[in-house]
Amino acid sequence: MSPTKVLTEVIREWSEVFMQRSMRDFKRFMNETGLSFSQINILMRLVHKGSTGVSEIGEQLGVTNAAASQAVDRLVGLELIERTEDPDDRRAKRLALTQKGRTLIEQGIEARSKWIESLMDVLTSEQQNMIITALTLLSETAHKTNKLST
Amino acid sequence: MSPTKVLTEVIREWSEVFMQRSMRDFKRFMNETGLSFSQINILMRLVHKGSTGVSEIGEQLGVTNAAASQAVDRLVGLELIERTEDPDDRRAKRLALTQKGRTLIEQGIEARSKWIESLMDVLTSEQQNMIITALTLLSETAHKTNKLST
DNA sequence: GGATATATTCAACCCCGCTTAACTAATCAA
């Protein structure tokens, strides 16, 4: 087997395992919070980007502005995000997480993290160190390449 | 900083990066295929488990059997899964992916994999090897512990 | 063989999230 084949195979395997697990946890998170996939998507976006406008939300989700506006409205109602006027362009709105929203979404990320941590428990500290190095490298690379693409 | 702190911090960072990216790609996949979160969840389950009954589906999704039955029905209508009588217990149905369904969901996994592969492109082959080893280890560990919990 | 349990489906109903279309308000440009 060629080295490239090994690489893609390993990644595919890991993606499948990770997705399988994530789906289950994510569904559970949706049920617990009562939030929809799109709503969580919006909150995640805001964690990552700080603040954005309604159109950008719609664009990322691949839905119309109307849909985005409605989704935002529900989240504002739940006090998970704040919607204020953009002082520079008063047509636009600035959307940002409330503390409540931030806490909630970070709990979701924590839950995901905990699973990987639990995997670590059965490994030796050398193995753990290697994985730490690997994941750090992947995160850093992701950040660099994200800057280019987004 | 203690070693444990480093570990949790690294994992949290990676989870956030990965989730952020996954959400976007996943939503895109949903839009392209026209499938809902639950439907994809069911298909993923079948990729993983081979074949199951309707009740198990409902259980995994945390919904009633009626809801699971309806969801299954729609997927059968789309020719993504097959529903046949269980010869051992003729009250039950056996659900399995069609070739069409299998292909579709594997494309989804492929898409997820491709992102990680693209990250690899900018790394040296030593770094790549380390990541391969790390992910292999994680996958294996996940499989082992899954056997215990499920 | 009759009562009970299990697996699934059917029927009626409700809510959410999406779409299109119409509307308001602010900004830009000639």
Add this chain to the structure above:
DNA sequence: TTGATTAGTTAAGCGGGGTTGAATATATCC
């Protein structure tokens, strides 16, 4: 200034996906 564009909201309507409750068919138990 006015006409076009841009950001966002609102309204009406549709379909998906959820619920409960009853119906159906098969299995199991005594």
